[in-house]
Amino acid sequence: MDLRIFTEPQQGASYDTLLAVARASEQLGFDAFFRSDHYLVMGDGDGLPGPTDAWITLAGLARETERIRLGTLMTAGTFRLPGVLAIQVAQVDAMSGGRIELGLGAGWYEEEHTAYGIPFPSKRIDRFEEQLAIVTGLWETKPGDTFSYDGSYYQLKDSPALPKPVQDRVPVLVGGMGPTRLPALAARYATEFNLPFVSVEDTRTQIGRVRAACAELGRAEDDMVYSNALVACVGRDDAEVARRAAAIGREVDELKANGLAGTPAEVADRIGRYAETGSTRFYFQILDLHDLDQLELIADQVAPQVG
Structure with missing residues (x-):
């Protein structure tokens, strides 16, 4: 079971804050x-000190971390031309020594x-396809060939389809609850399918759709990683x-119904219910980026129960 940390910097976070969270995540x-790719605060709040760019952030973190994998949930296709994005991700992959993943x-x-x-x-969605x-075509083009x-x-x-990433295949994440096109696109292009902020029942339904899309293409259903992103609110009591x-301005009952909230035992049980659907990777959405004690609690008391 993979446990990952997912942040929403547009709500208000400097690069130094993100670096502290990334380093703590690595050490723990x-x-x-992972981080979102947004330029404007959502809901209440002023978003100070202002947005940070996802790929500039990841480039910095690539040089200031050693082991942890780095990526986006999700890079907005409207922000970057695909050829430029392929260059950016390949370069940051090289800067990290091959630790980058692209959620698109x-x-x-x-x-x-x-x-x-x-x-x-x-x-x-047509542009997204x-x-x-x-x-993916640029990365897969053999050196010396053109795309x-x-x-x-x-x-x-x-x-010339250059530069190439360090990894033989940069993991590509696709996600969402679209009933037909998203599963089909994931089956064709993705290594991971992510379910953001959805119930156990919806997770089961969508995983079934992606598995069916994989089968239709002749791809092994278990060749895809299935994951959930859920808000975290974990306490010792x-x-x-x-x-x-x-x-974080939320109600406990709502968080327990829709996220990974409660005591470590409650959260481990919640993860277990999602795991029964086929999900094997969990992104803990951390909204209070200064509460590093919560990361330590998850690492020390949740991870051993689900590992």
Whole structure:
């Protein structure tokens, strides 16, 4: 069972704060440190000191960590041209010594596009399909060969398809609850399918759809990693759980119903229910990035119960 840390820096976090969380995650034995890719705070709050760019952050962390894997849930396809993104990810993979993973999504938060002058196109899922084909196609092109692509939205001609990532295959994550196209795209391009903030029942349903899509393509159903991302609120007792819930502006009952919340035993039980659906990797969404004690508690008292 892989346990990973997932952060939402657009809510308010400097690079130094993210570095502290990434280093703590590494020291405590977590498998990976991931971050969102957003430029605007969501909900209440001022978002100070302001947004940080996902791939600039990961480039810095690549040089300041040693073991932990690094990635995005999810890079917004609307932010970067796919050819440029392939170069960026390959470079950061080299900077990390081969520890990078690319979560890629279609982009959805229109307000942040408006706030920073980023085009918010229609038919994003169609563009997303082309982005997946281009990024993976560039990486898979053999050295000395060229890559061309003639799509409805993107055209590449005789690209040298460089640089190459250090890893033979950079893990690519696709996720969401779309009933048909997302499972099909995952089966074709992804190494991992992620379910963000959904119930055990919805996880079971969507994993079934992805397995069916894999089978239709002739791909082994167990060749895909299935994962969940869920908000974390873990305490040694009820009082500590309540304190942590209040610190992130959430209610305990809601967190227990929809996240990984409660005592270590309760959280381990919750993970077990998701694991019964086929999920083997869990992203603990940490909203209070200054509460490193919670990371230590998860590592010391949750991880041994689910390992």
